[in-house]
Amino acid sequence: MTIQSEYLKERRDQEWRAELRNKLKGKERTNLPRVHMPEESPEERVKHQNLEVNTGLSKEQALVEASRCMDCANPTCIEGCPVQINIPEFIKNIEREEFALAAKTLKQTNALPAVCGRVCPQEKQCESKCFYLTKLKKEPVAIGYLERFAADWEQNSGIMDIPECAPKNGKKVATVGSGPSSLSFAGDMIKLGYEVTVFEALHEIGGVLKYGIPEFRLPNKKVDIELDVLKKMGVKFETNFIVGRTASFDQLKEEGYEGFFVGSGAGLPRFMNIPGENNNGILSSNEYLTRVNLMGANNDKNDTLVLKGKNVAVIGGGNTAMDSVRTAKRLGAERAIIVYRRSRVEMPARVEEVKHADEEGIEFMNLANPLEYFADEAGRVNKMRVQMMELGEPDSSGRRRPVPIEGSETDIDVDLVIVAVGVSPNPLIPACLPDLTVSRWGTIEVNDNMQSSIPVLFAGGDIVRGGATVILAMGDGRNAAKSMHEYLMTINK
């Protein structure tokens, strides 16, 4: 039995959990239907960029949903969680109405539960391993909804539990970037007694959580409350600080930093490089969403502007594409269209995001791929040529491959195009560290311990994976913290 499973068994054997398990029969639990997440109406929500679509479970809903959880002896759901939350324990705490303890359980391994409860793809992670799904072929326990409930309850209570930290060990470490991997790393290292500074190039902390995800999906205030907990734990934040420019790694070492975690993300937008893509009115989803999410460009009173279109096409089928197209709708687009080269089934976006987009009147032009853009005399895009596709044999991802249909080209009127076909790693850190090994695609190469070719430098998240989900990035941060701690303890013996 591993230490983790011994620990989980010990927790499960607590008297209160045993009593709770006996409170309801198995059938009584499994016969309960999965709860539905309440939402703002589509008509109302499309009027507001900052109105959250999912409104969160009521206490009553959360109690019923928590009672569905069987508190399994072998909690496979935890295997699906990159940060190893003790899922049954937090859910059972909800069931017995100990919401503060539920939140505390979440924060033992997750620095950002209110964020993860909103944006994690639980259907592909913890919920995909749930007993209900794997054994009963029923809808899994809504772990994500419950996570959000517990985290929000604590935030709304006004009393935030501040996790305990070990006495200071006199060592300083730094993170480069303040996205989910860095914050997760910082949360674990501060608990271990390190002095932790988070260096952020922008004026706001949060990385992709702030500039990438719209407030209708993740309100900034929710992120800020979780950041505040980290601050209260002692994590220092330096904004407008570009490591490699404002100060070099050597300078930071001279200031006493012994270890670095690079979580500088993938901030470099990718384009398709097709003809006409340089026309005015064609921009990356990074730029579009950053202008709106971080700079408030949706508000005309702010200095930062963003192009607004009547006929907006968003290229791509992922969550970023959904965020962009739904933002365009909220900014007044008459037609906001997803142009995606496969069918809806193959879209990488979360099913929930596609459903919300659909409800909000987003048009889906599936099995279509842009070939070329055209512009008016002023150089502003006014038309795009798309080629229709059909689905061929499955590729290595298991999804059917898009195959062009010759002669199927068609033109559609557009006045704004947002390209959401992925991002590339931020090149700044590799560029200023010649000894750092990077892949052909610019990602930092790390070993299983998240350690790079420079031993004091660890890395995780998008800068390592190219593109990761929030929770995978956070898992990287936790792994890196554990490994860096072991490394620094070893070399200092």
Add this chain to the structure above:
Amino acid sequence: MANLTTHFFGLDLKSPVIIGSAGLSNSVEKIRLLAENGAGAVVLKSVFEEEIYNEYQSEIEKQSVAHHNLEHLDYFDYEIKNDRVKKYLELIQGVKSAGIDIPLVASINCTSGSDWVFFAKKLEEAGADALELNLFVLPSDFDRSADQIHDYYFKTINKVIEASNIPVSIKLSPYFSDLARMIKELSETKLVGITLFNRFYNVDIDIDNKELVPAKILSHPFEYLQSLRWIGIMSGRVKCDLAASTGVHDYETAIKLIMAGASAVQVVSGIYKHGYDFVKELVVGIAKWMDENNIESIPQLIGSANTEGIKNPEMYERVQFMKYFGEFDKAID
């Protein structure tokens, strides 16, 4: 010394020896060596759409296990495509900025019409002097008629020509039931040159292990005969330049092919077998032979043995061995 300049790919070339599309020319230094040895032009290694797709597949396999994030990989084929184009760009710019004076011809092999155009435009932007279409449909599809295949060829070629501002030529396969007519009709498009013939990857059988294996990769010296026949037949009857490819292993073969009507010859296997000096051997050999035979320029030589220039042109179209075999039989009796 004889003047070796010729014209192919819509370009003036310093010699009729063209380096065919292969890994031989994948660096600035290798291209410098080829140019110094007298090559007239270099066809860069083909951009294969299929290769890009295979690489995309392998990236998905490699990365998706660690990522569980298809969003990142969904359009990764464009990343690979653009990386290929970037490498082409770096190579072409490297050659030009190193002052190496040799035309660089980009070669592309795609399956979908849109990608032919995408790469044609991108490689032109990268600075290629001309394009060579490595266009071939293996006629193994039971549902695809000859007319459909012809149609695909002409539609693709016309699309690329329409999208390109640099000269476009094609390296053709011999597998057409109406080859002469096909070559003639292709020459009537805006193609500036046709190279006969493309040599393909073939499979063989390993009888011990009972498995398919790659057949010999490099050409054999006698393989030039097919190109010789068809260039001889078509020379003087087409509206664009012809070049010969496959089986050029010595300067004599190069001369024969030019006499049949080729404006230039493409070589690859000979260089793999004999090294980069082989290019010089060919160039010097051709020049020496021309000097010895009082031929001052390549255009004088081109087509001097085609159907119009030779005593017994009917030989080009003779395909049966009747008399030849008769004599062979006597010898064995």
